[in-house]
Amino acid sequence: MKQILPNLFLLLLISFTSVNAQTTLISGIINDQNGDPLPGAVIYEKTNPSHGTAADFEGQFQIEVKENTTLVVRLMGFQEQEVVATQNMKVSLKEDATELEAIEIVGSRSQNRTVTETPVAIDVINLEEVTAATGQLDMNQLLQYVAPSFNANRQSGADGADHVDPATLRGLGPDQTLVLINGKRRHQSSLVNLYGTRGRGNTGTDLNAIPMAAIERIEILRDGASAQYGSDAIAGVINIVLKKNSEGVNVNLGTGVTSEGDGATANVDVNYGTKLGNDGGYLNLTGQYQFRDRTNRVPENQEVFRNYVGDALAQSGGAFFNAGLPLSENTEIYAFGGANYRHGESYAWTRTADDDRNVPGIFPDGFDPNIISDITDFSISAGVKTNYKDWKIDFNNTFGHNEFKYSLNNTVNASMGMLSPTSFYAGKHYLSQNVTGVDVSKYYDGILEGMNIAFGSEFRIDTYGIGAGEYDSYAQYPNGTGGASEGAPGGSQGFPGFRPENVVNAHRTNVALYLDIETDITEKWMVAVAGRYENYSDFGSTLNGKIATRYEFSPAFAMRGSVSTGFRAPSLAQKHYSSTFTDVEGGVTIDKVIAPNDSELAKALGIPELTQEKALNASLGFTLNPLEGLSLTVDGYYVAIDDRIVLTGAFTDDDPDIGDDLKDLNVGAAQFFTNALDTRTYGVDIVLAYTYQMDLHNFTASVAGNFNHMELGEINTNDKLEGKEDIYFGEREQMFLLASAPRSKFNFSLSHNYKKLSSMIRLNRYSSVELMDWDGNIDHYDPRITTDIAITYAVNPKVSWTLGGNNIFNVYPTKQDPLATESGGYHDAVQMGFNGAYFYTKLGFAF
Template structure:
């Protein structure tokens, strides 16, 4: 089998290059006690795609230029850099546990524990490795293909959601995953997903606001962590760790295009790191990204002329810095800013549509919805060591804003005098968190005890600002639709500036009962100014039968208060239902309209999370992790279906508002999710060829409970949260997703082949029919050639065989195209090239 893989790689990539200066380095890497360390990364500095990892016995070997600098890196240990010709055959790594800036891993606050010793499942994704061999420009789409439990769908015609992909872990809601940067809470987006999208009624975090070139690694904790990091970490935690390197400038330049000749992309990022003072560092990143529109309009008649990705252009910058103030104290700061301009076409208004004015658009028109997104954050703090107690005092502020405008449109009620562009208003969110974290490791208690505790005080603000009057007002007697077509503006009555506070206290204890058995216990109390208090707990354990096999598991509780957006969002927006354009209203649950319908007040979601799994090193170079999980969420918050103006309770009120239907946020049902994560990896060498293969998969099943209403809503369950909305919720993740990857490196050439398998998905269309999307297999490929340690070139393709989802009736889908948004997307093949340069 090994020789077959070798033969295929040679035939595929035709690599017959040799260099007189190349040498083979080999050896064994151990810890300070002489124990072999498997999984240590050894790679050429400036080209992390050219390298290898140690096997189960700590052994490695690979070919490298004798003048190149070799980096030896393993989480929890000091990184070493050595000239290739000087690398010793036996090398000991030094732990960082006693350093002030020791590496902390999400899921454990003990700095004496590595990722493989954690009692819960953690993915660690080295961004430099991944981005060197992929064409994805944004974070959500990148994680979609490298983390099996992560799912994101790119939307089309879904207003602001066209620019921030709804993303989930284990098929749960976008707002049920907590995002951290350097271990500090990241603010969410101000966007509420509403139209034609997964995660309806949810707010998530805009990962694309963080330049990928600023990131060293991403840690994904695939387990409930409300008791450790915050009540909303029901599905897990994504921790983004920023770069701290001080080795000069790295530049990446890339471009790509789909096989249809659209969706052109351009990316330039620059990362610069240098020392700051004595023992300090500063790392700066700048980024420019552009993604052009795609159009996959059906051949037959439809309701839209443009169906596909929106246009997006953005600039961003990030900084990460630390400066020792004394031997035991360090000040640090990190944060950044990004601005992104997006344009997406709304549904077509035909020439004879009563929403058109033929004098302005004799052939009809396609409203162009413009989103200008601004995102800012800064986190500053001081770390110190007081009698072996590590203390971290920090303040983190974040702000996200969406401003909307529409051009190539009109307000039909103004007739031929209508403007063709409008400012439609904005929504914004800010978050300020002040916290202190204290921890100490006691090596004299049993086989080691780590105690961590701390507190946070958080202020959240959410607001809506109105658009210009002509963007929302109907100037006629109601016989002609009013407001800007495509995106009616927010009205003065929609304006809100809501605020709440949250106080949290936590205690986190980990102890090694023996050198094989550890137990972790955590508890967290949070008190919201608008929802009261909640206490969550977690117990986790790991038992190591041998160095080759260990079992791990955890049980925990979780709590998520309704977001400020879910409590206070209101708007009148345009939706298209089976080709019929109508205005809908979303109004808070304490409004008169909601009370007239008997809509219950929002309450918190409650969760129970359990996991059980094992890690195994089956043989030299072969590792396997299997983790099963169960997540029960009661009183899940969703966006209801549409109550129309024929409803006896609210029909008259809707007609007075000149809208056809109303939707509300509500605690509609309980969900139960059962799943399995599997990661199998195998590394081996044949002569100078290094191979790393992996299979990573997620199997996920969600079950929905009975729809929960009150007496006044009895009999309206099919509207309250009907089968169509239920199927959208179930489609948040495919029933299974697997990635099969082969990485091969030989001298200066590195190659990657990845197969992505998505299971079938079923959705209900506007005709009440079930649209079945069959399972699909897509193929990605990348080839990287390193001319020298400072210059590399990559060419590649995603979905190179141009696989599309199953075609549907475009007159009935949510998008009016052949496909609704599903996990694999519907843009077809994408090909790219890029250069990496180090100075």
Template structure:
């Protein structure tokens, strides 16, 4: 694979065509002549881009004298200017009040920079520029090291979470963040996380289905937005804006591996856009990424007779195919049809816990040396959004329908069903689950210039959403017990009949009794009013009413404001209520599965929340999570090229949904008779058991300077400080004395560790001529997790250092080499037999793969 990568890179070097560059200098002002700092200035259809400094000035290297330069600034209408041979430009941006609707804002190319003119904190992440200087290739990992409030760790030994990375904002659940594409709701994954150090009991959106090469920018609204966008927006909103460039092919060839020689990554992607009619376009992206395994397991030979739980511990093997398109076709002078969508197919292979030769779950005639089951995934993800928008009697009208489906199919290889003895197959179809979602929306917006001194913007609309969730069974041998047994001596001198373990080892399949096919509907109506009392003071008021066919009604509101004391200082703040309806997976998911504790497998039943078992135990049906959000911050530009934003936040969530611990006759004797009557040995379930309170602070400082001689330097310091507290555990009446099982201290430690107490990012970017270098330090604070002995495993603070150097070989070919985790930082070692993941490192903070070397060729034609 490495040889193929090298050959492709050499071929690109030989085959590309060179061309001269054209340097453009200029300034950007508003219609009063005041300079506008922080405006994104870039060549259309390329990755070349800069940001205006404190005086509104810029210097850009364009491809040629006929290039088209795009100017984008928050609160201003985007402009495209053809150079036509000019080397100096003076551009005036006109105000566009409608650019401040929610998170659908035009952005800045500053790394990790909050948009300073909005009443709520928004990060703008320019993906094209960032991907040219960092080693991360998938979207989750890229954002993990860019945005301090965003956290995502690759899991291992976590079943489905080995294949879909859970991600969080501000330490809340993966399902408490809403993801949009081009401002439209994105469907979630069908996976509900059961294991791992992130997102237990939560569903979430699989960001890695979206190729980074298709993205122009990512906007992260770090504020509660359920009143504006509906369920899932308690922690905030991530809006992914797709590329719209035309008449140019851009691409990347990526490769890398760890310092231990594993975890090789090879990626190819290409993006091309072409015009359709007058003002229309279609932009298409294709992406392929291969990720090899890593192994950081202890050697069983070196630890003596006490065998470690896993002979293989590390990243799963992954092969990811993605395609994305974004299109717009004008149909009249005032109306257009638009569409976007994507295709993703992922194949994963992750090792489960080891079954050694003498293990009761092994058949020595099949595996004389024991075996390591492999959980294989086939994940398909499809989406399509189609809409029409335009002007109607002074109103901007947008009618849209967006559909998405995610299907997760499990297979288990190099395994067996011990109850079949020597006749057992070694590969099983284990079944899986599927989620599809359809959202139809009608939206109206209009700006009234003569209402209030600086105008009023009114937005309102309605959305109707349907969802369907399915679980489909695996083949019989993946779950059935066939009755094989053996006789084992007991302490009384006799023998016991011990039945062989049923189902495919590593991951037992879904049974026909687990199968579900459930749907629900949701109708939402909202209004959003923005009052601009002056150029210095504005207030935004939003309200949303929603009706679920299975949860009834809810009404939520939001109030936000911004007051600018001077061009150098402004205050902003918001307060809102929110909600999150439980996902269909949390309501209906059920399975019989294997839980490994201290290296031993125990069969458990995870029952659906509305089952006979939960009713007998007195467990209430799941209800909505309710939240109160508040934020207060300042934005400042105290000097030329210097930008500062500081935002504090408070998030209180009531009736948070959690996954309970295991109840059986021994640890909960008060329900022993109930379990016996129901023929259940061990049971767990989803329930509204917890109230949480989160306090935090986001701070971002950016300084940029252009020195004499064409030296450009940018420094960005971004930090998130986060503290989560949990309240008393709320149980059913029958289990009132079992709070330690309902939600244990161990589970509490995993919830709190969803985000480190602090995460600090310092990025230094330097450019001169054809050279650029990027140096980044990310500090992850200490994390504590309770192990199976009830002792806290402490993971001390770690600093990860990334370094890259880039060179523009020609105008259409650039090369970057670099290293992530330069100083080979690892989490603290722990006892593998007592950790949740069965390894000496837990998948916390920055991961456990050590130093990674990478190289990237970027080209355009």
């Protein structure tokens, strides 16, 4: 079966099907108001957005449709236009710079600049096109395959991280990438990553809380942007742009399963658009339900450490909206936001029948603790835009909240013996953020060749808290309670509850002012300068700057580059998080404590107070369009981060400084957040794309790659920690940090459209990865290539069917010793994950 399915998909990929003879090949050209061609303009059927094409380098296009079909023509920076399909069409698009709803691309606040004219690297991902040719249900996994500089893998047995994938941009921390929605700051997750192969000690943004059906496009700014958008944008910015379409209903149904027969998925999403008023108002609503069953890749014939190794069970439901209503010709009110609820269940490490953490009278055969995460995430953003004497003013307030509640079943508190319940509420953590801001900009076409000035201010309030679990979830009962064995450990096995001493409700305020100026010195040379001042209530002030430039030697070739500084204050979670948790090191179960840096434990070791991270970014690259339909961008980058915040290794109860204190707490080890070291990251992003049209055939080929190399500086310690560098941040922890991204990652994709049939094949190549296991050995993961395919058939303009597969040849990472890996399985969460092949089908309906 495993060989038949891939061969069947490849056969379908190169086959074609007949089309209704009523359709006609329509040709046309798209220009701007000056008659210049507009390459890249998108043309699609209004009633079937998945059926479309793009203009070539000369602005020309061909599309197979019925005559008199209504087509939509779009290009960022220009007003959208609807036209009726006729032969030899000529479409002239008007610039959008003078409109209230002008499109602004992340990385430039000038509304007179398209994505190809920016001085820094920006990826624009059209979600409708991408999701039509992939089976990925969540955004993290989708971006993992379409954006080479983006990396995210699912963890296993990593508590909350089983349900929120730690994601990185250019191998930097999850908390060093800023996420925006419609250009407004998105709140982070309240989860602190404690396990897994990347993002340890970091808090990232839960991208999966946003329904993909609500998104029009994703813009990824691959450059330091602290001076433009906020001090934590060291690695770059991800801007999620929501849909505004105001007509029709789109429904998508999908399901899939791995080649092993597990990990079944189901997805239903509905997107509805309607007009508000008669002057261009809109309301777009999206609802989504998703289900993902467990996978299990437990090694065969191993000593039983884990009965389950693989993806956790997860089901979620959510809704998002995006709305705008003009009040006058120059003023509009708008709002967007939504809510998501996710229920997840993940198995912790197995407790065997003779384990001192088991109560044989309750579980005579041992047990697998089931950790249940209930995640609530919601946000609301509202504002007013106005145009006053050509000054564009945007006043906005955005509020977001994320909360994790933990409970367990199929577990015990061993110190309670036969009196122990088998289910516990283990507590919660939460994060809230409120941002009030005003942005002002104006474009001057009479200064040099054009100048855009933008300035604004933000006031932000952040809140982070921890709530205690029920008493039995963390309690240590006296010896002999309920017939328990002497010294039996307390707390709910798998995830001990948060204790009263962990409870915290911390706040922080931040005030920011920025100035952003872009100037076209000549028609070929532009320069952008930005500066941003921020003041944190608990970390003082910072001033960051950026200068970027682009020079166009010819319409086919341009150079671009930038230099900027960055600053990231420790997150409230890093500053205030504390807990007692259970870890398994090479099969040995140990309770650990994470202590804040102002605790007595931290002071006893001389762990210093957290301070800010400081960054320097530099990039240099070029864009090249040597032939019609062919484009190449190459961007090199350098990111230096000083005083990087990480989670230390474990100081154990035999440590001469804190050993007795740990024994008093009945835990075996302690970890801390600390500014451990400086890092230097070098890399190159390469994107090559070619589009070719021949009669009714449209071909698109692309190669997107990332080379990434990180160097670590000396470990920053003090006199009291001298000689403990291998514990403070030893080689094992260093290798996990270095493995935040493969040394190289390439995607090659080829798509083909012919009448009603479209097909795609994509090869993903990952370089080797090295980690250190619990035995101190180097686990070497060899390079791997995976293959994805998809075929979509438009049954009619309103119904489409997709059949596809990811990793169709069932490729797995290199096998390791499961007794020593982080996951307890043959593989850790590296490269493409370890679930093997996944096959899916989807139906799309438009009304």
